[in-house]
Amino acid sequence: MAHYEAISVAEGAAMLEALFHESPTGLMVLDRELRILRISASTPVLRTAPPEEIIGRHFTEVYDISGPGEVEAMLHGVLERGAPIRGRLVGARRKGARGPECQFRVSASRLEDGQGKILGVLAEIVDVTEREKVRTRLRVLGSVRERTGRTLDVVATCEELVQAVVPDLADIAVVEVVDAVVRGEEPPPSPLGRDVPLRRAAVGRSGGEEQVQAHPVGDVRSLPFPTPYAQTLTDLKPRLVALGPETPWLAAVPPRAEVIRASGAHSLITTPLTLRGTVLGLLSLYRTDQADVYDQRDVTLAVAVAAHTALCIDNARRYTREHTIALTIQRHLLLPQPATGTTVETAHLYVPSDVGGGGSFDTFALSGGRTALVVGEVAGQGIHAVTTMGQIRTATHSLAALGLEPDELLARLNDTAISLAQERAVLPPDDPMPLTGSCAYAVYDPLAQTCTIALAGHPPPVIAHPDGSTEILHLPSGPPLGSTEGPPFAAGKVPLTDGSVLAFYNPSLLSQSADVLPRVLAHTDRPLQDLCDDVLYRLGNDIRHSEVILLLARTHPFPADQVAAWPLDYHPEAVATARAHTQQQLTRWGVDEETTYTTELIVSELITNAIRYGAPPVHLRLIKDRTLTCEVRDSNSLAPRVRHAKTVDEGGRGLSIIAQLTQNWGVRYSPLDGKTVWAEQTLPHAPLPCPLQRP
Structure with missing residues (x-):
């Protein structure tokens, strides 16, 4: 059996001296009042003052610590319970020192003598500042990738970016985007011309304090020259710039210079938001007095952040462009004001959705003094839905010119929708939505004073009689457009008296509030456009994300x-x-x-x-x-x-x-x-x- 001998007091003292002088881990001995008794030489960050200014003082009098109350409570807990603490992360700097905090991993154990008397606390301190900087950079990049690009809006994407980089990467972040990009237009190629305007899309500041800005968010102007901002968008290379009172180029940007000096910014990174050789905008990151200066590793991170953001902005730009095209097409498909004839007065309400829908309404004259009234929509959104609705609308006009009855017209229109779906099936799957739709087609005959209505998966119209009573017509409904199965299409004929009002709508309207339309239509003596406006006001903000269509028609007999x-x-x-x-x-x-x-x-x-x-x-x-x-x-x-x-x-x-x-x-x-x-x-x-x- 091995035999171990107890070490002497002298040997123990020698070991302790060696540990304090040679150990790569910093050591600090605190008494029971948490006053510093001894500190090792291996912690130069903590030994920035003569020993007489450190030894014997409470540790909070010597160091500025993030969360000093929590740290003090932690050490008292070690003294009272004897349970050690391992790997607690603490930020600290010398009292009154400027600059960023250093990050330390602190472990603490209780010190006792041979009789169990509590002597104090031994704190083991490891400087992990560089490691935490790496972790922070990785966290910033992960946050940008997770939080930026969740919307398909250019300005919202820029706002997401500044929220993700402030305060971990920058105390102040400014995103400026080429103004044409915000509208969904093609970005200009590099180098960016001096006269190309940029829109200040987002500004973020640590702490959320209010500050005077050189230019307000939404301001549109070209970049000043010569400055790092303009140079970055000329050669598409990032710039790491030290800022100070004597920085020469600040004279070219008096408003920015004033804000930079007031904020205490000492370090700037500008990096382009670029994609495939085109310029989308500029990202500017600033650090102020209490933050460390930027280095090349921060530049590398800023470039990675800008690359991801540029891709998100371009996706939003493309969506904005497609959304604008879809709305333009739909605006040309929809009548600015449905035709009003001798026997039919019409008015409409149209509220486009945020993403652009495939809804449509139409009125047009038929032979024999008759009038056709149409409301319909196709599934999906964007250009696919709008162009499909345009094809359906054209087919409706062509079939109506043949003098078909409403039920027969919908049957032929359904054949057209099935044919379009078959054509879409052989194309690349850009639009995953199946081609389905709904339609209400009605023909008013003023000579017979009747309205013949056929439905294809569409809600029946509401009729308001001249006496103020309203009812939802009970009509047979066929399957939605594009269906290969279902009951045959049928039409119902409704007699109408002079002054009756027919209300055709899409399902989104009544899904918001089923009783709004009947209540408004009870006052049939009001102008039709006033009735449409009243419906809109009663729906309020409930329809801001939905496409809403309402077509009103007041009928009269033919003279x-x-x-x-x-x-x-x-x-x-x-x-x-x-x-x-x-x-x-x-x-x-x-x-x-x-x-x-x-x-x-x-x-x-x-x-x-x-x-x-x-x-x-x-x-x-x-x-x-x-x-x-x-x-x-x-x-x-x-x-x-x-x-x-x-x-x-x-x-x-x-x-x-x-x-x-x-x-x-x-x-x-x-x-x-x-x-x-x-x-x-x-x-x-x-x-x-x-x-x-x-x-």
Whole structure:
């Protein structure tokens, strides 16, 4: 068995002396009152004063310590409980010394004699300042990568950056971005021209104190020259600059110089925000009196921070550009003010979403004095949704021109949506959203005073009657657009009295507040735009992130004195009779002779085709609105077609003549009455009807 001998007091004293003089770890002995009894020479940061100014004094009288109360409580706990403390991180500097704190890892143990009497505390101190600087730099880089770029907004990204770097990397941080980049435009190539304006996007300061700024946030101006700021954006190289009263270039920037001196900034890093050779902006980092000066390792960190931020800013810029394009396209698709005619007054409310949606509304005239009302939206956001809605809108107009009933039109529109979805499926998956949409399509007939409505996955309209009562119409609804399965589309016909108001909307509106629309529409005597505004005010901020569409239409019957209709015999002599009726009616309406002659010719050709190729009964109707419409109805559903007659042919030129004489012509079908062939002419100097003055 090994035999161990106790060491002598002299040997122990020698070991203690060697430990205090040779150990790489700093040692400090404190008595029970936490006064310094001894300190090792291996802690030069702590021995910056003669021993007589240190020994015998309370440690808080000698050192400025971050959290002195906590440190003192920790040491008293060691004295009282005897449990050692290991690896506590403490920041400290000599009392009254300027500059940054040094970081120390402190461990403490209680000192006792052989009889267990408490003598004091032994503190083991290791200078970990450089290690903590490395950790801080890594923490800053991680914070920037985690917190910067969470939004797709250029200015918000800059604000996230300054929040991530202050105070660990900088006491003051300033981000300036090329003004065109904030608007989503392409960034300029390097070198940046002296006259290119930059917007001060974000400023951050440690402690959050208010301070006078050289330029306010949002200020737009070009960089001063010659300065490190301008040079950085000329050669795209970062600059590490010492600041002082004699710094020569400060004379070129008096406002900045004044703020730099007032803040006590002594060190500056400027680094470009650049991506693929283009200039996005500039990041300026300052350290003030109580912070260490920057070194090349800080420059390396600033460059890495700027590279990540530049990528985030460019992503936000691209989104801003796409969002602007999407809103521009949608603004051109949406009417600035829906057309208001003799029989339909319209007004709308449109609130775009933050990300741009695929909503749309439309009103347009149909043959026979009718008006089409459309509200719809497609799933998704951005350019994909807007362009798809544009395709759907174009298809709606084309199908409506064929005179299709609303349910049949939605069925054809659904086929179009399915075809578009198939085309999208073979393209690169830029837009993960499937092509689905909803639509409400209605046709108001002022002569019959009915509105025929068909729905494709869309909420039914609200109708407000002239007596103030409101109701949500109970109508059959087909599947959403783009669906390959589901019930067939169906239409419902609703009778309307003079002054009724129809409200078409997208689902986002009622999802905010279901009772707003019925309550507002109860006052149908108010102007329609006032009703739209009232809906908006009642919704308030609830709709700031949603796309909201509301289309209001107040209906009136067609003026009885502006329409004339006659039944005709199914006989060739009916042509002359129709011409006579036409001449008399147009004279009564005050139509000029040239238009009257043209209309007689059109009527002759239409009646001739109905007698030759149609079936009885035959009816003629003239409608005078913004245009002059001639309609001939017969019971044969066979559609006429334009023929290119040869020179020797005696017939076949009727529809060709009509196509040349009219603004528009077409055929619409009825399941009960066969077909109606119509032709429209523009009336010269036709006054626009005023919806507020009933004829």
